[in-house]
Amino acid sequence: MHAxxxxxxxxxxxxxSNTDALIRKVINYxxxxxxxxxxxxxxxxxxxxxxxxxxxxxxxxxxxxxxVKNADIVILGTPIWMGxxxxxxxxxxxxxxxxxxxxxxxxxxxxYNKVGGVVVTGNEDGAKNAASxxxxxxxxxxxxxxxxxxxxxxxxxxxxxxxMEAMQKGESEFTDQHVKFLAYNTAHFARMLKSSPIxxxxxxxx
Amino acid sequence: MHAxxxxxxxxxxxxxSNTDALIRKVINYxxxxxxxxxxxxxxxxxxxxxxxxxxxxxxxxxxxxxxVKNADIVILGTPIWMGxxxxxxxxxxxxxxxxxxxxxxxxxxxxYNKVGGVVVTGNEDGAKNAASxxxxxxxxxxxxxxxxxxxxxxxxxxxxxxxMEAMQKGESEFTDQHVKFLAYNTAHFARMLKSSPIxxxxxxxx
Amino acid sequence: MHAxxxxxxxxxxxxxSNTDALIRKVINYxxxxxxxxxxxxxxxxxxxxxxxxxxxxxxxxxxxxxxVKNADIVILGTPIWMGxxxxxxxxxxxxxxxxxxxxxxxxxxxxYNKVGGVVVTGNEDGAKNAASxxxxxxxxxxxxxxxxxxxxxxxxxxxxxxxMEAMQKGESEFTDQHVKFLAYNTAHFARMLKSSPIxxxxxxxx
Amino acid sequence: MHAxxxxxxxxxxxxxSNTDALIRKVINYxxxxxxxxxxxxxxxxxxxxxxxxxxxxxxxxxxxxxxVKNADIVILGTPIWMGxxxxxxxxxxxxxxxxxxxxxxxxxxxxYNKVGGVVVTGNEDGAKNAASxxxxxxxxxxxxxxxxxxxxxxxxxxxxxxxMEAMQKGESEFTDQHVKFLAYNTAHFARMLKSSPIxxxxxxxx
Numbered sequence: 001m002h003a004x005x006x007x008x009x010x011x012x013x014x015x016x017s018n019t020d021a022l023i024r025k026v027i028n029y030x031x032x033x034x035x036x037x038x039x040x041x042x043x044x045x046x047x048x049x050x051x052x053x054x055x056x057x058x059x060x061x062x063x064x065x066x067x068v069k070n071a072d073i074v075i076l077g078t079p080i081w082m083g084x085x086x087x088x089x090x091x092x093x094x095x096x097x098x099x100x101x102x103x104x105x106x107x108x109x110x111x112y113n114k115v116g117g118v119v120v121t122g123n124e125d126g127a128k129n130a131a132s133x134x135x136x137x138x139x140x141x142x143x144x145x146x147x148x149x150x151x152x153x154x155x156x157x158x159x160x161x162x163x164m165e166a167m168q169k170g171e172s173e174f175t176d177q178h179v180k181f182l183a184y185n186t187a188h189f190a191r192m193l194k195s196s197p198i199x200x201x202x203x204x205x206x
Numbered sequence: 207m208h209a210x211x212x213x214x215x216x217x218x219x220x221x222x223s224n225t226d227a228l229i230r231k232v233i234n235y236x237x238x239x240x241x242x243x244x245x246x247x248x249x250x251x252x253x254x255x256x257x258x259x260x261x262x263x264x265x266x267x268x269x270x271x272x273x274v275k276n277a278d279i280v281i282l283g284t285p286i287w288m289g290x291x292x293x294x295x296x297x298x299x300x301x302x303x304x305x306x307x308x309x310x311x312x313x314x315x316x317x318y319n320k321v322g323g324v325v326v327t328g329n330e331d332g333a334k335n336a337a338s339x340x341x342x343x344x345x346x347x348x349x350x351x352x353x354x355x356x357x358x359x360x361x362x363x364x365x366x367x368x369x370m371e372a373m374q375k376g377e378s379e380f381t382d383q384h385v386k387f388l389a390y391n392t393a394h395f396a397r398m399l400k401s402s403p404i405x406x407x408x409x410x411x412x
Numbered sequence: 413m414h415a416x417x418x419x420x421x422x423x424x425x426x427x428x429s430n431t432d433a434l435i436r437k438v439i440n441y442x443x444x445x446x447x448x449x450x451x452x453x454x455x456x457x458x459x460x461x462x463x464x465x466x467x468x469x470x471x472x473x474x475x476x477x478x479x480v481k482n483a484d485i486v487i488l489g490t491p492i493w494m495g496x497x498x499x500x501x502x503x504x505x506x507x508x509x510x511x512x513x514x515x516x517x518x519x520x521x522x523x524y525n526k527v528g529g530v531v532v533t534g535n536e537d538g539a540k541n542a543a544s545x546x547x548x549x550x551x552x553x554x555x556x557x558x559x560x561x562x563x564x565x566x567x568x569x570x571x572x573x574x575x576m577e578a579m580q581k582g583e584s585e586f587t588d589q590h591v592k593f594l595a596y597n598t599a600h601f602a603r604m605l606k607s608s609p610i611x612x613x614x615x616x617x618x
Numbered sequence: 619m620h621a622x623x624x625x626x627x628x629x630x631x632x633x634x635s636n637t638d639a640l641i642r643k644v645i646n647y648x649x650x651x652x653x654x655x656x657x658x659x660x661x662x663x664x665x666x667x668x669x670x671x672x673x674x675x676x677x678x679x680x681x682x683x684x685x686v687k688n689a690d691i692v693i694l695g696t697p698i699w700m701g702x703x704x705x706x707x708x709x710x711x712x713x714x715x716x717x718x719x720x721x722x723x724x725x726x727x728x729x730y731n732k733v734g735g736v737v738v739t740g741n742e743d744g745a746k747n748a749a750s751x752x753x754x755x756x757x758x759x760x761x762x763x764x765x766x767x768x769x770x771x772x773x774x775x776x777x778x779x780x781x782m783e784a785m786q787k788g789e790s791e792f793t794d795q796h797v798k799f800l801a802y803n804t805a806h807f808a809r810m811l812k813s814s815p816i817x818x819x820x821x822x823x824x
Contacts, residue, residue: 010667010712029408043667049628049706051699081669081712082755083540088667091705094628112353125566128342128495129541135345136338136356137700144395145351147318148409150342154537156578157566158586166568174570177412184408189350196398202235202390203354206383216461216506249461255422255500257493287463288549289746293503294461300422300493331772334701335747343494360743362784363772364792380776441820524765544754548746548768551753556807557763559730560821562754589824596820601762604814614647614802615766618795 001190003030004071005039005119006064008078008089013041018121018163019077022153025176026075026119029183035073035190040064042088049091051098061095068096072190073115074143075182076134080122080154085130093137100141106197107204111142113193115186117149121163127152144193146185151178207396209236210277211245211325212270214284214295219247224327224369225283228359231382232281232325235389241279241396246270248294255297257304267301274302278396279321280349281388282340286328286360291336299343306347312403313410317348319399323355323392327369333358350404352395354387413602415442416483417451417531418476420490420501425453430533430575431489434565437588438487438531441595447485447602452476454500461503463510473507480508484602485527486555487594488546492534492566497542505549512553518609519616523554525605529561529598533575539564556610558601560593619808621648622689623657623737624682626696626707631659636739636781637695640771643794644693644737647801653691653808658682660706667709669716679713686714690808691733692761693800694752698740698772703748711755718759724815725822729760731811735767735804739781745770762811764803769796 005026009017020039027037045064048055054062068074078089102110116138120127131150139145153163153175160166211232215223226245233243251270254261260268274280284295308316322344326333337356345351359369359381366372417438421429432451439449457476460467466474480486490501514522528550532539543562551557565575565587572578623644627635638657645655663682666673672680686692696707720728734756738745749768757763771781771793778784 010669049661049704051628082715082758083544084708084751086667087705087709087712090702090708094699094705097700109353125537125539125564126541127537127569128346129538131346132338132342132495133702135351136334136341139341139351139353140334140337140356140700142353144353145341145345147315147345147348147350147404150346152537152569154566154569156568157539157564157584172569180408185404188404188407192398192402198353198391198394201394202386216463255455255498257422287506288509288552289750290502290545292461293499293506296496296502297499300499303494331743331745331770332747333743333775335744338701339496346494358743358775360772360775362774363745363770363790378775521765540754540758543758544750547757547763548750548753551763551765552746552749552768554765556765557753557757559727559757559760559762559816562758592820597816600816600819604810608810608814610765610803610806613806614798 001035001072002070003035003037003073003075004067005037005075005077006092007039007041008086008092009041009043010079010086010088012043016164019079019119021164022119022121022151023077025179026183029180033187035187038067040067042092047091047095051094053099065099069110071114072194073186075117075119077119078130080120080126080130083126083129085134097141103205106200108198108200109142109205113197114143115190115193116143116145117182117186120152122154123160123162124155124157127154144189146189148178148181149186151175151182207241207278208276209241209243209279209281210273211243211281211283212298213245213247214292214298215247215249216285216292216294218249222370225285225325227370228325228327228357229283231385232389235386239393241393244273246273248298253297253301257300259305271305275316277320278400279392281323281325283325284336286326286332286336289332289335291340303347309411312406314406315348315411319403320349321392321396321399322349322351323388326358328360329366329368330361330363333360350395350399352391354384355392357381357384357388413447413484414482415447415449415485415487416479417449417487417489418504419451419453420498420504421453421455422491422498422500424455428576431491431531433576434531434533434563435489437591438595441592445599447599450479452479454504459503459507463506465511477511481522483526484606485598487529487531489531490542492532492538492542495538495541497546509553515617518612520612521554521617525609526555527598527602527605528555528557529594532564534566535572535574536567536569539566556601556605558597560590561598563587563590563594619653619690620688621653621655621691621693622685623655623693623695624710625657625659626704626710627659627661628697628704628706630661634782637697637737639782640737640739640769641695643797644801647798651805653805656685658685660710665709665713669712671717683717687728689732690812691804693735693737695737696748698738698744698748701744701747703752715759721823724818726816726818727760727823731815732761733804733808733811734761734763735800738770740772741778741780742773742775745772762807764807766796766799767804769793769800
């Protein structure tokens with residue numbers, strides 16, 4: 001079992017990411033369950049605009065897409081800007097959508113039997129809006145969404161500390177509870193779909 | 207196996223509902239699969255504003271909520287107004303949310319092991335926005351969202367025919383394909399979760 | 413100059429409303445400017461579902477709609493439920509939209525020369541999402557939206573105090589600053605549009 | 619009077635853009651009114667991720683930002699992907715937001731007295747959702763939003779022709795009407811705010 005995290009932070013991995021800090025909490029649970037994890041900091045890659053699987057000209061999405069294809073669980077992580085997911089996360093969704101007409105050997109969308117979830121951090125407001133669009137996108141292209149797989153932290157309205165800074169004054173029980181929900185439920189569904197894949201009935205693409 | 211449809215049309219059942227027409231197509235599939243269906247036209251009921259399970263004073267939500275509790279599959283249906291789901295559908299979500307702290311005998315949210323999906327119709331634009339908020343809400347409170355369970359029809363930008371009228375000139379292959387996706391995938395997951403419920407690991411409410 | 417506030421709280425005016433508490437801060441500014449204000453607690457009224465100006469059968473929207481027509485400034489206030497505006501606020505938007513094909517004596521939409529704004533409160537996350545849909549709706553049907561007229565307060569992720577309770581520990585400078593922005597900018601634009609209405613050029617309805 | 623269009627198409631200007639085709643209709647009106655226009659195809663530029671005014675390292679946003687500062691009208695144009703505005707448009711919003719703490723000589727946000735609007739095209743569903751988030755973002759950072767400045771075209775649900783292709787069979791009266799609304803109302807408000815700028819009362823940043 002393998003989990004892939006696509007972190008849509010606007011910062012490359014040379015800089016700290018609050019979303020990464022929350023992702024690490026999910027990974028701790030996965031480790032205990034024997035699930036391997038890889039985190040992709042999308043800003044480290046040169047991802048071309050477009051909706052083809054490979055846009056050419058040095059487009060690095062294809063290597064990310066290979067990792068998506070090999071993952072049992074895909075978690076989209078995003079910071080919040082202007083009350084929404086980041087542009088980089090939006091681009092990842094455009095590129096995932098670009099692969100949505102590909103099929104597995106049974107003729108289903110290639111994302112069938114993969115499990116999705118989301119992790120969102122922001123200094124204020126926008127988590128549910130970001131989560132909503134991400135969960136919908138994953139579901140719309142073929143991922144399975146277990147219950148309670150939208151894990152987030154945001155602070156009070158207005159300027160204020162981001163996740164890592166805020167947690168120095170004490171962890172958020174609410175957020176930690178939802179880390180646990182996400183970790184256990186994505187793991188359970190991924191195992192279930194691995195042992196009993198969705199049968200190719202009524203869901204084969206034409 | 208039993209499916210409950212909550213139709214958030216602004217019209218009572220004495221009037222035709224385009225959303226109902228699309229719901230009926232899902233029901234046709236369910237019938238062939240031996241799944242029973244009930245459609246609730248929410249506008250027929252006096253549902254009190256609020257977020258308690260029972261708001262008292264003649265509030266009829268509790269009878270609907272009993273039906274939700276007894277269903278294996280819950281499909282929210284909505285028309286589109288101003289590019290969004292209807293106020294009545296929003297109210298149903300508020301009331302479903304009002305029951306989200308209730309637990310089953312294992313301590314999980316009461317909606318665990320239930321499967322959700324959505325059906326949306328409008329004369330133009332707004333289906334994905336409506337679907338996104340409904341899918342998210344269901345997922346956030348404990349429903350499982352199988353792949354491809356957002357079935358919709360909308361027409362071209364601007365004033366124009368609604369679903370039933372438009373279909374008189376020829377059915378939408380796209381929409382019908384998604385009716386099939388929704389029917390088969392909700393049915394499969396409902397069966398799977400009935401035979402193998404989500405174990406109470408990491409998802410018990412505190 | 414007159415301002416109308418439509419408070420979409422799920423509670424009637426016999427109960428305290430956090431959104432009302434924030435609305436009162438706007439009214440304080442309006443009083444100093446000589447602008448009169450009226451707050452409608454929508455839950456006090458029996459508003460019929462539908463998108464006609466008058467749905468009949470005791471529908472009380474028409475009396476509210478008269479007040480809208482007489483106002484220079486219309487502020488939609490809403491609590492947050494499930495990261496979104498309330499069902500009652502959504503219904504008010506449906507009913508306002510129902511009047512959007514009415515015209516003034518110049519043939520423009522009846523909401524021309526009226527100014528819109530929004531006030532949102534919630535114990536956590538969802539303010540920008542609620543504000544976004546409300547501002548858009550107002551703009552789409554003919555209201556003018558001055559800069560910075562989305563005033564909100566939300567707390568940290570998870571369960572926590574609502575606006576009135578939280579303010580007992582100290583006011584939010586951020587929110588208060590935005591109360592001021594909203595009050596001054598709506599007032600300025602309302603005055604400007606009163607003295608120099610939008611000319612009927614290119615915006616007359618057909 | 620000068621209008622700047624930021625076209626968030628995923629394609630560079632060497633390729634046709636449906637959004638550009640709709641933008642050109644707005645420009646026709648502006649020409650008749652003596653308003654000059656410039657269209658920026660954002661995909662032609664190397665815009666760095668981030669929320670600073672200048673991210674350095676060859677970031678080309680600063681040259682676009684200069685054009686924004688010199689414009690009286692700023693129109694965001696976007697295609698629809700997955701029912702939402704494009705990642706490139708989202709990035710433009712992030713960068714505009716990055717300049718939102720800059721002030722004019724009166725201490726107001728730098729976008730004061732500028733007028734905003736949006737143009738959206740997609741082969742299906744998502745226009746109002748895209749418009750809503752763009753209008754809100756512009757309003758939130760200081761732009762003025764006149765009535766009826768969300769102009770869009772989308773086709774019927776499912777795969778189908780895009781704007782330019784669809785228009786070969788006949789223009790959309792609805793969309794053309796809204797092109798006219800947008801052009802006249804943005805022009806009027808831009809003129810009004812040029813001759814009577816928003817006074818620095820209650821809206822000076824601290």
